[in-house]
Amino acid sequence: MRIPIIAGNWKMYKTVDEAVALVRELKEKLADVNNREIVVCPPFTALHTVYKELSGTNIKLGAQNCYFEDEGAFTGEVSPLMLKNIGVEYVVIGHSERRGYFNENDDLINKKAKALLLKGLKPIICVGESLEQREAGETETLVRKQVFRDLDGIEPYQLKNIVIAYEPIWAIGTGKTATSTEANRVIALIRNTVKEMYSPLEANSIRIQYGGSVKPDNAHEILTQSDIDGALVGGASLKADSFTAIVKF
Numbered sequence: 048m049r050i051p052i053i054a055g056n057w058k059m060y061k062t063v064d065e066a067v068a069l070v071r072e073l074k075e076k077l078a079d080v081n082n083r084e085i086v087v088c089p090p091f092t093a094l095h096t097v098y099k100e101l102s103g104t105n106i107k108l109g110a111q112n113c114y115f116e117d118e119g120a121f122t123g124e125v126s127p128l129m130l131k132n133i134g135v136e137y138v139v140i141g142h143s144e145r146r147g148y149f150n151e152n153d154d155l156i157n158k159k160a161k162a163l164l165l166k167g168l169k170p171i172i173c174v175g176e177s178l179e180q181r182e183a184g185e186t187e188t189l190v191r192k193q194v195f196r197d198l199d200g201i202e203p204y205q206l207k208n209i210v211i212a213y214e215p216i217w218a219i220g221t222g223k224t225a226t227s228t229e230a231n232r233v234i235a236l237i238r239n240t241v242k243e244m245y246s247p248l249e250a251n252s253i254r255i256q257y258g259g260s261v262k263p264d265n266a267h268e269i270l271t272q273s274d275i276d277g278a279l280v281g282g283a284s285l286k287a288d289s290f291t292a293i294v295k296f
């Protein structure tokens with residue numbers, strides 16, 4: 048039984064005051080939810096304050112990125128140790144905006160995943176193809192390659208702490224979504240790749256989310272597909288009503 052995980056990626060939105068206001072609304076609206084794992088990923092500046100707000104609730108805290116070293120001369124970076132220290136549980140890594148704007152590659156994402164797992168944090172590893180890659184018929188090859196590289200060297204027992212998010216880049220923030228059957232097909236392919244790398248047991252238990260313009264009106268259709276175990280939500284996670292409707296799909 049895979050419990051759906053719905054995570055809100057707030058990206059570079061929300062001051063601390065705005066973050067507190069949103070999370071207060073969410074706490075109230077989502078208090079009755081017990082069949083989903085709910086995660087919010089505010090910007091670094093709001094993490095600690097939001098952590099305090101979330102104490103004793105059913106909403107967990109995630110960060111949007113990290114570096115792979117514990118400490119050192121890495122100006123501007125934040126370490127898994129620091130995130131653990133302020134109550135973060137999940138960390139999104141390999142988001143296409145990080146891969147695209149900041150040149151992050153699978154080798155770096157793999158190092159981050161391992162560093163997070165060592166600290167007892169749970170990576171949400173994003174994979175997905177661009178429009179050009181899709182149109183060139185490269186979706187399957189690319190996504191498989193990302194999964195192989197991002198999970199390289201990760202032990203079978205660690206997989207229970209990993210979530211994969213399939214996010215076709217052309218669907219992020221564009222209002223375009225993959226059809227639910229297409230999203231399910233690629234996610235089943237990712238599951239199959241995990242089976243090749245590990246075993247049917249790990250493949251059947253790992254949670255794989257879909258991300259890309261998930262909204263209240265398409266959430267049910269997407270999130271009831273057989274292989275889709277929740278969503279990574281960008282734009283629609285910035286408002287309490289829309290995020291609540293998605294969580295309660």
Ligand code: PEP
Pocket residue numbers: 056058214218219220221222258259260261279280281282283
């Ligand atoms: C995202 O940021 O991961 C995302 C899926 O964004 P949106 O829901 O806005 O497409």
